[in-house]
Each structure stands twice: as structure tokens, then as C-alpha cells.
Amino acid sequence: MGLALSAVFGCAREPAGDEAGETEDTAAGTEDGQTSSEGETGSGSTSESESSSDDAGTSSESEDTSSDDATSGESEGTSSETGTETDTGSAVGCDRPVFVNDFDDDTPGPYVDLADWNDPPWDSGVEEGRVEIIEGDDAFAGRSLRIHYPEGGVGPSQGGAQWRLEFDASYTELYLAYRIRFAPGFDFVKGGKIPGLVGGTAPTGCVEDQTGFSARGMWRTDGRAVQYMYWPEKVENCGDDYDYMLDDTPVTFAPGQWHLVEHRLRMNTPGVADGVLQAWMDGELVLDEQDFLYRTADYDYAVDAMYFSTFFGGSGADWAPTTDETVDFDDFVVCEGPITH
Numbered sequence: 001m002g003l004a005l006s007a008v009f010g011c012a013r014e015p016a017g018d019e020a021g022e023t024e025d026t027a028a029g030t031e032d033g034q035t036s037s038e039g040e041t042g043s044g045s046t047s048e049s050e051s052s053s054d055d056a057g058t059s060s061e062s063e064d065t066s067s068d069d070a071t072s073g074e075s076e077g078t079s080s081e082t083g084t085e086t087d088t089g090s091a092v093g094c095d096r097p098v099f100v101n102d103f104d105d106d107t108p109g110p111y112v113d114l115a116d117w118n119d120p121p122w123d124s125g126v127e128e129g130r131v132e133i134i135e136g137d138d139a140f141a142g143r144s145l146r147i148h149y150p151e152g153g154v155g156p157s158q159g160g161a162q163w164r165l166e167f168d169a170s171y172t173e174l175y176l177a178y179r180i181r182f183a184p185g186f187d188f189v190k191g192g193k194i195p196g197l198v199g200g201t202a203p204t205g206c207v208e209d210q211t212g213f214s215a216r217g218m219w220r221t222d223g224r225a226v227q228y229m230y231w232p233e234k235v236e237n238c239g240d241d242y243d244y245m246l247d248d249t250p251v252t253f254a255p256g257q258w259h260l261v262e263h264r265l266r267m268n269t270p271g272v273a274d275g276v277l278q279a280w281m282d283g284e285l286v287l288d289e290q291d292f293l294y295r296t297a298d299y300d301y302a303v304d305a306m307y308f309s310t311f312f313g314g315s316g317a318d319w320a321p322t323t324d325e326t327v328d329f330d331d332f333v334v335c336e337g338p339i340t341h
Helices: 006-010
Strands: 097-101 131-135 143-149 161-170 171-184 191-200 212-220 227-228 241-242 259-266 275-281 285-290 305-313 326-337
Touching: 006 241, 097 161, 171 191, 171 305, 191 227, 191 259, 191 326, 212 259, 212 305, 241 285, 285 305, 305 326
Parallel strands: none
Antiparallel strands: 097 326, 131 143, 143 326, 161 305, 171 259, 171 326, 191 212, 191 305, 212 227, 227 241, 259 275, 275 285
């Protein structure tokens, strides 16, 4: 849980090992009833069809954000690191953390206590035994979080895990960073979800919703990395892909290798396409959208949660993992300023 960020992203924290139509039904808070056939198109589009009901863990409130500063005027967030200024040395880090979790104080074995995540009201995958704490050479450093995806399991009811980290305030601008490693030999099949920031009603599941956005990541076929966006003017019914690119080449996740991912979201002026959507992979800028519309003129919600969401799908057997798979996570940081660059 809370730890000095110099130990999270500074030189003191070295890797222990080598570092080189969606069905989203959750146990208590559901994006359930979603069926899809997700296709794989280029930047800004997907061909995914789902039918869904709203996530019971999703807030329908519109959070007021009244300034163009980095926050909505409230500096409070969640976790014990809220509002703490931290010396991170010459590496990378965060002077204004909203949330930090490096798992080093968690007991190895089944991960059953989500108190470090501000006690989310619902989850999936935890009671089912698909979430565990690992240590030793398998961990990045100290201990890490491992998520299991059983063979054939599509959607969060059958594989992976989901919960929401609710912030104590809403923010006009936030950064999210975390480490991720796909198991050696990982078969990406057609794709799956990974965590991201959300706001307002946080739509997913092919809904048409003008009162929120979601900005999860995804892996696609062969590990291609994308930002997976639900927003008021999405092109595709089931969310739009924004490809991670470096020198005109798609950026991919490499099985067996730790990657460091960072997202930046800056809300637009309501009704004006002046929002920012950026992403970095291993310190390199791979996505840079400077004219994003997170909210229309009628709404002023902002970034108010992080959605820990990871599973294979899409839906249907062609999305299913071909064997039991795992993905490891570590060093989650939510910050009001840059983290990894």
C-alpha cells in the first residue's frame, strides 16, 4: 500500500527478476448482460458489439470541476499518500500522489483484502481465487499482484478481476502509472482489458452515454497496445481504439518483460474539444491527442476513479485464452503530475 514514491519509481526499487461484444459482468456490481464480437481496427475505432446494463459500481454523479488547474479545486484523493510531497531523487516519481500501492506489505498468497483500494463496494475475481500476491524472483521487487485467467474464460465472470478505486475528489487532470508483465509465452488471442481512469458514469459495454467516459487500456492481437475509449462522440458502438505508436510503428507488449505504462487525462472545457489524452510506454510517448472531448457542454464531471479491469474479451470462444494465463502488476501510482517522464 502506501510507500515513499522514491521506493516505488526511484532507483531504490529494482526488479527482482528480468526486466527487459464484451461480457463484463461482475459479482456485485455488474457490467453484465454484455455480449460482443470485438473486431480489431486501427486508431480511433473498434468493431465490438455489446449489449449491456450499467455497472452498479459506477457513479452517476456529475462532479463539479470549476478551474483549469490540475485539480477541480480539491487536493484530497485516496490512500495514505494523499497530499504527501515526496522526494523521488533524479529518477521519476510524484510530488502530489493521490494513490500509491506497491503490494509490499501484503501477505503472499490469495489477495482477499481490498482495503488498500478504498474498500470498493464490489469486485469480481477476488473471492473466486483469481488474484494473488507473489514474491521472490516472480515479483518485480518485493511483492507484486498476479491475476489469473483460466483457459477458456471470457469476460470478468470467467477470468481476470475487476474493482473500482473511488477517489475522494474529482480531478481536472490526473496521471496513472503501473507496471505490467504478461507471462512468458502469453497468447494474446484477440485481446483483453487492463486498468485505466474513468469519470462520471464511466460507460462500458456498448452503451450510448453522454454523462461519463472510460479510458482503460487493452492488449490486442500479438500484444498490440491501445487506449480503449468510451467518450461522448465515440465512433464505434463499443468503444474506440487509440493505438500506441512509436516512429509510426505499433507498440506491443512483450511476454515475459516488465513494461511501465502511464496515462494522462486532462478534461476538456465542457463542449470544447480541448482535452488531452496521452500515454507513455517505458518512458516513451506513444499517444498524444490534444483535442479530446471527454464531456459535452451540459456536463462538468471529471476524473473520479480508477477502474482495475482486466480480462480476456470481447466475448465468444474466439476471445478465450487457449491455456491458463497470468498477468502481473506492480507499483500503481495516481498523481496530479507526471510520474514516469
